[in-house]
Amino acid sequence: MHAMSLARISRALSAGEFSSEELVSHLLERIGRLDGELNAFITVTGEAALAAARAADQARGRGDAGPLCGVPIAHKDIFCTAGVRTSCGSRMLDDFVSPYDATVVERLREAGVVMLGKTNMDEFAMGSSNETSFYGPVRNPWDTARVPGGSSGGSAAAVAARLVPGATGTDTGGSIRQPAALAGITGIKPTYGRISRYGMIAFASSLDQAGTLTQTAEDAALMLGAMSGHDPRDSTSVDAPVPDYLEALDAPLEGVRIGLVEEFMGAGLDAANAAAVEEALKVLEGLGAQLQRISLPSIGLSVPAYYVVAPAECSSNLSRFDGVRFGYRADSPRDLEDLYKRSRGEGFGAEVKRRIMTGTYVLSAGYYDAYYLKAQRVRQLIAADFRRAFEQVDVIVGPTTPTAAFEIGAKTDDPVTMYLNDIYTIGVNLAGLPGLSAPCGFVDGLPVGLQIVGRAFDEGRILNVAHRFQQETDWHARAPGGAFA
Amino acid sequence: MKLTRDEVESIAHLARLGISSAEVPAYVDNLSRIIDFVQQLEQSDTEGVTPMAHPLEMTQPLREDVVTEKDQRALYQENAKAVDAGLYLVPRVIE
Numbered sequence: 269m270h271a272m273s274l275a276r277i278s279r280a281l282s283a284g285e286f287s288s289e290e291l292v293s294h295l296l297e298r299i300g301r302l303d304g305e306l307n308a309f310i311t312v313t314g315e316a317a318l319a320a321a322r323a324a325d326q327a328r329g330r331g332d333a334g335p336l337c338g339v340p341i342a343h344k345d346i347f348c349t350a351g352v353r354t355s356c357g358s359r360m361l362d363d364f365v366s367p368y369d370a371t372v373v374e375r376l377r378e379a380g381v382v383m384l385g386k387t388n389m390d391e392f393a394m395g396s397s398n399e400t401s402f403y404g405p406v407r408n409p410w411d412t413a414r415v416p417g418g419s420s421g422g423s424a425a426a427v428a429a430r431l432v433p434g435a436t437g438t439d440t441g442g443s444i445r446q447p448a449a450l451a452g453i454t455g456i457k458p459t460y461g462r463i464s465r466y467g468m469i470a471f472a473s474s475l476d477q478a479g480t481l482t483q484t485a486e487d488a489a490l491m492l493g494a495m496s497g498h499d500p501r502d503s504t505s506v507d508a509p510v511p512d513y514l515e516a517l518d519a520p521l522e523g524v525r526i527g528l529v530e531e532f533m534g535a536g537l538d539a540a541n542a543a544a545v546e547e548a549l550k551v552l553e554g555l556g557a558q559l560q561r562i563s564l565p566s567i568g569l570s571v572p573a574y575y576v577v578a579p580a581e582c583s584s585n586l587s588r589f590d591g592v593r594f595g596y597r598a599d600s601p602r603d604l605e606d607l608y609k610r611s612r613g614e615g616f617g618a619e620v621k622r623r624i625m626t627g628t629y630v631l632s633a634g635y636y637d638a639y640y641l642k643a644q645r646v647r648q649l650i651a652a653d654f655r656r657a658f659e660q661v662d663v664i665v666g667p668t669t670p671t672a673a674f675e676i677g678a679k680t681d682d683p684v685t686m687y688l689n690d691i692y693t694i695g696v697n698l699a700g701l702p703g704l705s706a707p708c709g710f711v712d713g714l715p716v717g718l719q720i721v722g723r724a725f726d727e728g729r730i731l732n733v734a735h736r737f738q739q740e741t742d743w744h745a746r747a748p749g750g751a752f753a
Numbered sequence: 754m755k756l757t758r759d760e761v762e763s764i765a766h767l768a769r770l771g772i773s774s775a776e777v778p779a780y781v782d783n784l785s786r787i788i789d790f791v792q793q794l795e796q797s798d799t800e801g802v803t804p805m806a807h808p809l810e811m812t813q814p815l816r817e818d819v820v821t822e823k824d825q826r827a828l829y830q831e832n833a834k835a836v837d838a839g840l841y842l843v844p845r846v847i848e
Contacts (some may be wrong), residue, residue: 459809500816566797576791591834602844622787632767685791700808748799
């Protein structure tokens with residue numbers, strides 16, 4: 269049961285092969301037995317999940333069930349869940365019980381989805397390895413000495429280890445696609461504004477976007493359809509119709525123009541990882557797609573531009589944590605300033621503090637033009653590169669990450685080394701475009717991903733390319749063995 | 754560019770982040786590396802380029818200026834560590 273994809277589970281529930289309650293009980297047993305090793309969950313909501321599963325089974329019995337009714341998922345602990353602790357991976361919110369649901373949580377629940385719990389993540393989504401979490405690192409089920417990627421590392425590890433068939437994530441610079449690649453699953457970050465950010469704890473508001481981590485592109489299409497759409501409570505949510513993503517999946521790839529990013533295939537990319545990407549492109553060509561090389565001349569500046577813009581927005585967003593209204597509060601403050609400083613100093617971890625300080629510095633008097641405005645200008649150049657490329661091609665492809673999963677502790681000494689891990693994913697956020705990572709092979713037993721980027725609001729096309737690829741390959745169907753089998 | 758100890762302490766103060774003096778050298782080192790790294794942006798020619806305001810060139814929607822939220826103060830204050838009579842408590846600020 270646990271090895272099934274989310275779409276397969278949906279069909280099995282509908283055919284009465286098993287009930288949601290049976291499935292949820294089985295997955296909760298697996299989480300109880302296996303998550304001690306992975307640390308993918310911060311909170312498991314077992315009793316509520318069983319109650320929701322029983323309600324879903326009853327709804328199905330009445331003939332009142334959509335495709336997601338009774339399907340179990342997990343939410344990244346960045347999404348507010350009413351009555352359930354929402355920690356964002358931080359000591360700051362260790363005892364924060366959200367008074368309301370995020371729109372994503374509300375919409376999935378209305379579709380009948382059963383939440384099994386909240387997944388571990390880098391603190392406030394700031395990290396690429398899930399090592400900055402207050403709750404400890406998440407381990408990669410393919411090799412538990414290695415990271416699962418981040419910041420949606422708990423969601424990625426849980427789906428990869430088949431503890432849950434799908435999970436939500438968020439992606440500000442690669443936080444869905446990079447862990448999806450390192451864990452051997454499919455992850456999609458939709459267009460900026462496609463999914464409401466209401467109730468999704470803010471990191472960098474001009475870049476943050478919710479998405480999914482699942483085994484397959486078909487699964488992603490199912491979840492995305494339920495999550496997308498306009499929400500008046502998020503002023504950047506786009507009021508545009510949501511296409512039927514499932515319908516688009518099977519479209520033929522004949523004549524689809526695919527652009528391989530030249531700048532991504534050069535120095536810094538592991539040779540075996542490059543070979544896996546080249547093999548994947550041959551598969552797409554075999555399906556009739558036309559491959560050409562494209563250039564994104566300014567893409568090399570995307571990581572430095574990001575590490576100005578994202579910390580600037582983070583320093584502003586995280587100023588709300590003041591020890592007064594919610595969150596961690598330091599003991600016996602001397603005065604108001606001491607309350608602020610010690611609550612924030614003790615409540616935030618080192619990486620979050622580094623980013624708040626970087627952001628404070630680049631926004632400070634005398635530096636604003638040289639850093640922040642300069643980065644926002646460079647961001648225009650990067651977006652223009654993508655626009656020009658999309659005049660020649662329909663989708664843009666390349667590796668998701670430079671290497672497969674690295675060992676826990678390998679990159680924690682130098683923040684810049686860690687930041688460069690997102691070199692292929694960050695530009696997509698800066699340009700607001702949709703991007704997906706699909707498993708495309710293994711390097712020394714560790715999965716690597718193919719990144720597929722589309723035009724704004726062209727999620728249907730990138731899901732289509734990924735789905736057709738997954739019809740021809742079985743990388744996405746491979747699961748870690750050993751205890752996780 | 755190497756930030757100084759004073760600069761780092763001043764940034765921490767602006768951000769209202771309490772950092773112990775033992776932690777300062779690590780932040781001096783890390784933040785200097787980050788600032789060095791982002792200074793690559795200087796190399797690019799952005800003459801005449803308008804800074805990005807929205808990745809998809811969208812504008813902010815307007816809505817009627819009417820109250821849409823209901824009063825849920827008691828619920829929200831369940832997450833506060835110190836409240837009294839519906840008020841949030843902070844250390845005395847006026848002597």
